[in-house]
Amino acid sequence: MKKTRTRLRGTKTAPKAEQKKLISRLKELRNNPALLLPKTRAGTKESEVYSRVLKDLELAKEQYENPPSFLSSIFGARPKDSLAKAYAASLSVINSGAPIMAIARFPHGEVNYVQRGSGVSKEKLIGIQNHENRLWSRFAHLDYVKKHKFFIYVLAKEMVCTGTKPKYPKELWIEACNDIKVKVGNDSPFGLEVSCESLNETVIIPSKRMLKSKSNSYSHFLKHQVAFEPNLDFVLDVKTMFSEIAPGKPEDILSNYGMGLISDNELWTSLLNHQKEQILDSDQQYFVVSDKIFSKEEFMDTISNSKIDEAIVEDILSDYKNSVVLDNMSLSSFTEFTWDVSGKALVNRIDSNEVNNYVGDNSLELLRKLYNQIVKESLTSEYPQFKSLSEPLKILDNVIRLLKVDEKARALKLLENLVSNNNMTKSISWSILVCLNATSSRAWKYSKEEKALGSSLSEKVGDLIKSKPEDYTEILEAISERIGLGNKLEVI
Secondary structure, eight states: OOOOOOOOTTEEEOOHHHHHHHHHHHHHHHHOGGGGSOBOOTTSHHHHHHHHHHHHHHHHHHHHHSOOOHHHHHHSOOOOSHHHHHHHHHHHHHHHOOSEEEEEEETTEEEEEOOOSTTOOHHHHHHHHTTTSTTTGGGGGHHHHHHHOOEEEEOSSOEEEOTTSOOOOHHHHHHHHHHTTOOTTOOOSSEEEEEETTTTEEEEEEHHHHHHOOSOTTHHHHTTEEESSTTTTEEEEEEOTTTTTOOOOOHHHHHHHHTTOSOHHHHHHHHHHHHHHHHHHSSSOOEEETTEEEOHHHHHHHHOOSHHHHHHHHHHHHHOOSOEEESSOOHHHHHHHTIIIIIHHHHHHHOGGGGGGOOSSOHHHHHHHHHHHHHHHHHHTTSOOBSOOOHHHHHHHHHHHHHHTTOHHHHHHHHHTOOOOOHHHHHHHHHHHHHTTOOTTTGGGSOHHHHHHHHHHHHHHHHHHHOOHHHHHHHHHHHHHHTTSOSOOOBO
């Protein structure tokens, strides 16, 4: 019967190539245990701490190379430092090999190592056996950082300990800025400001990156720093387009970001939402759409597409004194936003029956229905009405009145749907199209003669479009005479 091999969970059989690399790294450490230690300044606390660690490392090396006798192993000096104990345990792999490797899983990835020694720290073994790796090498020093409150920086080719005071390397600052593709010294007006106090450097991560990024850009500055208080050396501030009118920042948002719990986008949107709430609670009236602030006049000009829309917005804002905060510049969003405070009352004043037709998202439809007739009548009420007009003049009069109330699309549709065999009517139609620069796709419908007469009438038709009430009849009569229908029209 074939014997079944068993293997512990969380371990794997290491390929020969991987074993060979591990043995090579351990031999390097056997020859030079100081490779495990960060550089320090002479005469400092950190220098004293790591000098003691180095002595224990050298003792462990000596005992590995020259194993002590039985009695010496009991009564002689032995390494006391936890790093030296893990170092001694790791050196034993050189002779025994590493067919079975353990797998340690962390939020930032997986790492392989060989378990050796009783009561030896897993983190120490990982840091020693992977000392060439910038991420895993720091694991060997976590307890020193915690105990002594040290700051350690893992550079590309070395590790540096600056003791209990941070001294962030310029090299790491440039590396972090390059990682997130932000220029040192950029002057973006809005974004996340990251300041390093020990280095006296500041960089602004622009709002565009913040909005699009699902990662935490600040973490790149902490990536190769090992510290008991990681954020001690840094000051974070966020400046948005609303910061001047809503300066408050919830501490929990910045705190969560500093701990890496939320992304750039989450920080930015959370702060914007908070500031928008502040704006809504403000005593002053502001007009905010997406991430922009508008004056009242700019807002009214931008959101209105016709004179009817202008009238709706103007009347709503005559009653609505609070701030307006919208996700997008659309009139329907505005009327829904202001419905309960102003729009509902406005509809009720015009036609109380229409209020009952509101279903939760049709405020603009209701308002336009009511204002359509009111505004049109008011805009054209001063213009003369005629008792009877022939077909060409009736078409012209109807179109002109639509244009007077900014209904160009409806005017063009009326001409588009026009069915007439009257050459004068078609010439009038062509003259209007010329004035509206809308002939290109419609030319095939008109004869050469109709186009010629229409073009000759276009100047007068243009005058009629721009006319004031007192000039309207005179201009229309001149057009009537030109097409052979006389120069006298009966005004009601």
